[in-house]
Amino acid sequence: MQRYTGQKRILVAVDCIVFGFDGSSIKLLLVKRSIEPHKNKYSLMGGFIQPDETPNEAANRVLEYRTGLKNVYLEQLNVFGDPSRDPVERTLSIAYFALIDINKYEKQLNDEFHAEWFLLTEMPDLIFDHTEMVRMAKKQLRYKAALHPILFHLLPERFTIPQLQSLYEGIFQAKFDDRNFSRKVLSTGLLVKLPEKDKQSSKKGAFYYKLNQTEYLENFESFLNFVPNPDKLLTDNL
Structure with missing residues (x-):
């Protein structure tokens, strides 16, 4: 097999950033x-790409x-290639997020491998440049959440407005005004109010809603700019 001459080996890895x-x-x-190095330190899920697989296949494996x-x-998020990012060998990493x-x-x-969930506000120190990967993934996730109602896919079939608000506040690591959030959500026309209430969170309870799938597919553009002050929130708390 013909090989390129005069070239040094560079390893290629994948790292997976999973938010839940x-x-x-x-x-x-x-x-x-x-x-x-850094054995038993916290890390993203990473490994090397094998010769017979694509980056996507490697990330899933x-x-x-x-x-x-x-x-x-x-x-796929980004390629991280600082020459000194891995102290063992020259390694590029293709980062993915979910x-x-x-x-x-x-x-x-x-x-x-002792997989554990951590609150974003309690994330421990990570190896190599993994903290930078997480920072970039949070920024990308916020862009997507600010422009499209993708976060509805994380909710159960029926949910309350406070549940939805908690989800968005977690993504943006910011507190939203309760009344303004509820008003903006309901103004999109994407939700259907149900007669049942969730009585666990308070005596008064909160009505359940479900996503109007027809409106979601046909008119999800109505969700654009739903997040208050998106330009500020997209850059804050990173």
Whole structure:
């Protein structure tokens, strides 16, 4: 086989950034690194791309191996290539990110690599440049959440306005005004009010809603600029 001459080897890895929503908080999934350097330090789910697989295939394989999670939609984020990012060998990393419903996938998690969910506000120090990867993934996720109602996919079939607000506040790490949030959400016409109430959170209770699938598919543009002060929130708290 012909080879390129005069070229040094560069390894290519993938790292998976998985955010999850548990019904009240946004969390980040981390594992403990199993090898030196930084053994037993917290890390994103990472591994090397094999010669016979694409980056997407590698990302899904690595995520399942490290955590047990499978059939998770991963979106390619960025290539991280600082020459000094890995002290062992010159390594490029292709980062992927996902946002999942924790309750839907919780039973898939295995204990081999001690996969744990952390609140974003309580994230421990991470190895290499993984903190920078998380920062960039949060920024990308906020852009998507500010422009489209993608976060509805993390909610149960019926949900309350406070649940939805908690989800958005977790993504943007900011407090929204309760009345303004409710008014803007209902003005989109994307929600259908149900007769039942959730009585667990308060004596008065909060009505359940469901997503109007027809309106969602046909008129989701009405959700644009739903998030208050999106330009400020997209850059704050990163």
